Every structure is written in C-alpha cells, then in structure tokens.
Amino acid sequence: MLRTGFKKWVLAASLAMTGVAAAGGAHAQAATSPATAATAAPTGLRPADSNQGTSGGALQKADAAPAAPALAMDGAPALNATASAPGVGQPLDGVMHIQPQVTKNGLRAHWFHDRILFPLITFISVLVLVLLVVVMVRFRAARNPVPSRTSHNTAIEVAWTLIPVLILVAIAVPSIGLLQAQFKPAPAGAVTLKAIGNQWFWSYQYPDHGGIEITANMLKEGNQVAPGERARSAADGPRLLATDNRVVLPVGVPIRLITTANDVIHSWAVPAFWIKLDAIPGRLNETSFTIDKPGLYFGQCSELCGARHAFMPIAVEAVTPEQFAAWVRAKGGTMPAPGKASDAVIPQPGADNSAAVMDEAAVANAMTGPTENGTDTPTTSPQGATGNPGGVGEAGR
Template structure:
C-alpha cells in the first residue's frame, strides 16, 4: 500500500513538473552553463572544464605563495629586509611556465573558434534575424517565405496565448512567437539590426551562439540543434532602456511537425503556433507521465 501511494505521489510530481522538463532556461543559483544542445556547445562545455584544470591549480599555487610570503617575510621574522634582486632559475620558470600553459590553452581554443567560424557549405535552412528596439524579426527563406515579429510575452496575454505555465514559459523570457526549427538540421543564421537602430546581439546559450546585430551589417553564424525542446536566450548587447526585455525563444521540433507548422503559418501564424504548442507540450507531459508509471 505504501509503495502504491509512493508511486502515485511520484506520478503527480512528475506531471506537475513535466512541462518544464523540455525547456532550457536559466534557473536560480545556477553555477554552470546550460545543457548543450548543439555540437559547438558541447565543445564549449568541454573547453570550460578543460581550462579549470589550469585555473584551479594556478589559483591555489598563487594563494600558497601569498601565504608563504606573508608568514616567512613578515617584519618580525625579517628585521633586515633581503636585497635579492635577481634569480635566473626563477625567471626562467616564470617565463617558460606561462608560455607552456598558454600553448595548451591556445590550441583547443583556436580549434573551437575554427569550428564556430567555419560555415557549412550546404545548410539545411537559412534564417535572418533582424533586431530593433526592442524585438526580433525572423525571416524564413525558401519556396514559401515567412516573416514575423517576436515580442516579450506580457502577463496579460498569457491566457490568450495558452502560455500560462511559467515553468515552460518563464517571465521575461517567453515570447509571443517563437522561432521554430527542425531538429538535427544545420541552420545558417544571418543577423543584423534595422538601419536606423542600435547594436544588439543574438545569444542562445544552449546552442553556443552569440553574435552581434549591427545596423547596416550582415553577420553570419550557424548551429545544429541536436534535441527537441524550447530554448531561451536574450539580447546580450546593451541596447537601451528595454534591453532586459528583449528575449529570444527557439522551439525545436521534428521535421514532420516543422513542415506542418510552416505550411499552416503561411496563412495563420497564431493558429499554427497553438497547434504546434498543443502537439509538443502534450507529448512531453504524456511521456513523463508514462515513465512515472
């Protein structure tokens, strides 16, 4: 009886938090990066952990040296200060040591930069993101061009949009119209800002993407989302009084759902979004509930 009650309680808890399980977003007291959802972000997370093997020992070593100097060379222990002005061995060590450390950091760093800046020859999809104060406009190229604006979702509009669950659609990060992309497809992203606007920046932490949106200039980057879900980012360049209210939301779905959304969005974007939300949000809730059983 106790096991049955525990199973029921576990199922209810899973259902309660099921909708938030597929949304990548910051959380309180977060110490690390968001989970990787692209090949580049996997490399970034690896490089961050790799650099810690250098940062932590160096920090502890410097701290140890400071303690030794404070204790050993304090005025009471050394009434007559040392007049040492040169030590060849020490100078060789503190010159060669940092050079070797920088070499071990530079090689993987350059490899990561090369991977980020080398654009795929034949991307599966090309999008353009245009920033203005304070919203984003997304343009899909292809046989059926599609363009729409993406604004911060206001609390008064949550019910009408069907986005009342703040675990999935958090305050200050949720938008009225998400960018929708197919999973496991290479996306070429063109980023700019309106000609008369200011500099913005398109940042999506889970994809390892951060690129400036400059008026009159077209910057280019790429990514490939490896899993479905709802991913959040923000403008990361101070762009005016509402800079903090310029979020980015990307919904990654299967190719079939993407094709259906694209076909429907050409005539009615809002209905297409609601249909896609119903399919993706319900599927996640059902999956988690089934696992709980």
C-alpha cells in the same frame, strides 16, 4: 433612557433591512439566467490563473490546455516549458553552471571549460594564494629585519616565463579550433534564419522557405495585461523569457543564422546552442549550428540596446524535420529542394537592394516616372511576408 431605547430600535431595524437586502441580492444572483451571466463576464474570458501573478481578478482568454495558443502555432507541436527537462534550455534558480548544451560546438565548449579552463583557473588561484601566504608569513618584517638583497634567480625567472607560455598554449590550441568550428560556413541544404533586432523586439525571416516572417514580443505578466489580452503562463516559459511567437527550427539539420538590426546593436544569444552573434545595423553577421535534441530553448538580447534591453527574449522550438515542414506549409511557405544551396537574396538594412530602399525607390518612380534606363524598380521585396500575422512589436513601449 427613552432616547437610548429609540436608538436601539433604529439600529435593529437597519440591521434587519440590510439582511433582507443581502438575502434578496443573493437570491436574485442565483436566479440569474445564463444570458445575464454571460453579459456580466465576457465570453471566452476567465480569471487569470494564480501562477500568472494576476491581481484584482483580471480576465484573460480561456484556452484549452495548455492555456497558451503560442504553444501550437500554425502546425508546430505544443511544446510546454514546464514539461521540458529541468535545466535544459532555460535557467534555474540557484544553479551556477553552464546550461546543458544541445549542439556539437556547445558540447565541445562545455568540455573545454570543464576539463581545461576550470582546472587551470583553480590551479592558478591556489598557487597565487599559497605564494601570498608564504610571503606574508616567511618574509614579514618581524622575521626578516634585514631585507634580502637578492636581485636574480635564474631558476625562478625561467619558471615564471615558461609556465605562463605553457598555460597559454594549453588554452590557445583548443580555443582556436573551437573558434574555427563556430564560424564554419553552413553546408548546402541548411535552413537559413535571419534574425533582425529592433527596439525592443525580434523579427525573423526564412528566406529559403517562401519568405516566412514572424515577429516575437515578450509576453507580459498577468497583472500587466489589459482585460482579454493573453498573459504569460508557466507553459509559455520563464518570466522575461516567454514570447508570443516562437522561432521553429528542425533538429539534425544545419542552421545558417544571419543577424542584423534596424536601429542599434543587438545580440542574438541562446546559451544552450552556444550562440551569441551580434546584430549590427547595415551589416550581416553569420554563423551556423545544428541542434541535436528536440525541445524548447530560451535566450535574450545580450547587447545593451536601450531602455527595454531586458525585454527582448528569444524562444526557439526545436522539432523534427517532418514537423518543421508541416509548420512551414501551415505558415504559407514552401520547402526547398533537398540539399539545394541557399540562393535567396538577403540584403542588408539600408543597402541598395534592401526592401526599404526598394519601396522608397518605387514611390519615387511613381511620382517622377520611370528611371533613365527605362526600367522600373520592383515594388515588392524578395523577402516579403506571407499572410501570417506577426505583430508589430512594442517599439513605443
């Protein structure tokens, strides 16, 4: 009895001391000065939003609304992915259809799919299903114990020859026209965009606008970033599609797209533009398109290129020509003369006049002296970057 009573007194005293300590700690925390509070939580950081999937109260940079600095980078308008029209420029859950198209070739291809290909596919599928049912019911062994010995039927043979030919013609005529339109050379005054695939990120050059260069990496989720590093928000775009730097292109102006790669084959694809162009090392592929509507459009690398193939998103801001010119000036570039044909030198990676080869030659010249004909190799690239920070990519991740 005495020992039990002593235990009760000790337990009560412990509980009382714990309560006093807790109250004292709460009072001390409430009385903490602003300077102390600033020390406890780094300045400019805040807990990540719940919609970013952050666990453990991770901290990220506190930005003004919208919370993604990339939405208004260097003079580009603040395009918010959540404010875009539903289903335009990005995929939607549960939707099994082609994205709304914003280029003339895309609209033409969409019409081709809905008015010619889909009806033909439906007709052929239904016809084959009906024929299979008829054969299984009418010509089964129970109804035909003695098989027919018919070997020729002129009408059927003519039909199954002509009908496929007509189907192929119906597909080929609009298909060839669409293919021709997709690879029609860009007119004078087009904006040249060179997209370079890397393992595993995209880099871009604007050779007609003062050699602007940017690098685009995928934005990580809130639970994948280090403290102080910006994570993807809903305003940046969907998961696996948002980038830290976006390509900016003008609306209503022809775009001359040139693709290449530095390592393996990649593919630059944006569904809303009806564009999928392979990026091949040592080769320049080219196509052209014109964006009809301003907005934010997403795509991905569509060629299996290695372990992080799924982490090479593409984000394009389509803006008015005036906004595009302001962005070019903010990036340190220059606008070409209106209607002037592109005269920029666009070397292939590994070519004799590419930037990497010229740099190697410059180092060799510096070590061994001038070349035999007395001319030095240029030490600067014709497409050198301006002072715009673009990042170095995630080559090792």
